[in-house]
Amino acid sequence: MAYRRTGKVSARLADNRRRILNSAREIVAEGGFSAAQMSEVARRAGVATGTLYRYFPSKEDLCRQVFREVSTREMNILANIASEDAPAMERLESVLRTFAGRAIQGRRLAYALLAEPVDVGLSEDRTRFRRTHAQVFAGILDDAIEAGDIPPINTQIAAACIAGAIPTALIGPLAPESHEIEDQSGARVLDDIVAFCMAAVHAAPGTAAQKNEKTEERRIAS
Incomplete structure (x- = not known):
């Protein structure tokens, strides 16, 4: 039996x-x-x-499961914000603040999830996570372009830049030490990161030149 x-x-x-x-x-x-x-x-x-x-x-099996659970939880938080019924730029700022804010609160965990040297299997899981992560930003940027909030840009590239910039600023080799972030106040660091990313998509290459051309055209016409 x-x-x-x-x-x-x-x-x-x-x-x-x-x-x-x-x-x-x-x-x-x-x-x-x-x-x-x-x-x-x-x-x-x-x-x-x-x-x-x-x-x-094995340790790898255990670590991969931990990574999947934690990264899924983090991704769901961002995806839920991205799918809210709100203007695209509001959603973008909210996602940026949430992503960077949670990384500031748990820098060691963020480093483990995004940058720590790991085995091949876990590295593959991380790559899938980072791609999905970038898709959240790309989707919001697509909505922002459609709404006329930002100039047309390659949203896949822009999303990859944003998704890479935040970890680099907080946990990469150029990131400030923990005590420096604490001295500057986590809120100030968070504001600076969000401001940089928002400015990056608003000030797309060529935007300033186009504005100058239009200004010159109006000057000549008058």
């Missing part, structure tokens, strides 16, 4: 798996994926290391 799990057994297994993932996520938020050693995850989750391997055969 085939063995069938009882409801209690299934619930216990699910609870163990959730505690393992929660513990791993906490460790990653504190020290990155490199800190998520299987023995430490098991200790914090309150399970034996051997038990942990029954749920996740």
